[in-house]
Amino acid sequence: GQNIDQPTEMTATEGAIVQINCTYQTSGFNGLFWYQQHAGEAPTFLSYNVLDGLEEKGRFSSFLSRSKGYSYLLLKELQMKDSASYLCAVRGRDDKIIFGKGTRLHILP
Amino acid sequence: DTEVTQTPKHLVMGMTNKKSLKCEQHMGHRAMYWYKQKAKKPPELMFVYSYEKLSINESVPSRFSPECPNSSLLNLHLHALQPEDSALYLCASSHYLRAAEGQYFGPGTRLTVT
Numbered sequence: 001g002q003n004i005d006q007p008t009e010m011t012a013t014e015g016a017i018v019q020i021n022c023t024y025q026t027s028g029f030n031g032l033f034w035y036q037q038h039a040g041e042a043p044t045f046l047s048y049n050v051l052d053g054l055e056e057k058g059r060f061s062s063f064l065s066r067s068k069g070y071s072y073l074l075l076k077e078l079q080m081k082d083s084a085s086y087l088c089a090v091r092g093r094d095d096k097i098i099f100g101k102g103t104r105l106h107i108l109p
Numbered sequence: 110d111t112e113v114t115q116t117p118k119h120l121v122m123g124m125t126n127k128k129s130l131k132c133e134q135h136m137g138h139r140a141m142y143w144y145k146q147k148a149k150k151p152p153e154l155m156f157v158y159s160y161e162k163l164s165i166n167e168s169v170p171s172r173f174s175p176e177c178p179n180s181s182l183l184n185l186h187l188h189a190l191q192p193e194d195s196a197l198y199l200c201a202s203s204h205y206l207r208a209a210e211g212q213y214f215g216p217g218t219r220l221t222v223t
């Protein structure tokens with residue numbers, strides 16, 4: 001079966017660092033995506049990993065370990081506007097993209 | 110232009126109505142997608158078009174009928190929907206099916222079936 005797991009909710013403080021984990025079991029693997037979704041809005045693309053290792057993009061970094069079926073999204077210097085849901089999504093062998101249930105991140109001042 | 114547009118923004122329809130959702134992009138993307146999203150749930154893939162051909166149909170009921178008239182346009186025709194079909198319908202596009210930069214999502218159409 002196909003399964004993508006991520007924590008339901010997390011809370012962090014403005015200016016801090018937070019790591020959101022994602023584990024997956026899918027039929028084949030052709031890349032892992034992270035999206036940000038604010039309430040009532042469409043998802044916006046944050047990062048893509050297809051090879052093992054860390055991809056850095058400004059305050060956001062994403063890591064992938066294919067052998068462990070594991071990824072994380074690291075957010076640094078948190079800002080209030082980072083309060084949103086963060087969706088981990090995996091593209092399988094058949095090119096279907098499956099989303100995890102999302103992690104709601106709350107930022108406290 | 111790095112935008113995916115969707116019309117209408119909101120739609121209320123009865124169970125006997127026929128309506129269509131429209132999606133447009135002018136980024137030269139050759140893969141286009143329809144997703145359904147219920148409140149506090151992740152998007153669920155419905156259909157994928159690649160080079161204007163239907164590539165993936167996730168066993169969606171026939172009351173939803175997709176159409177890709179050209180590389181910039183994607184429609185979703187709706188007929189005899191049920192109240193449980195009420196949701197946010199998201200259109201997305203990417204350069205091609207295995208693009209590395211992810212999908213660009215439109216703002217969605219919020220559909221209510223009465």
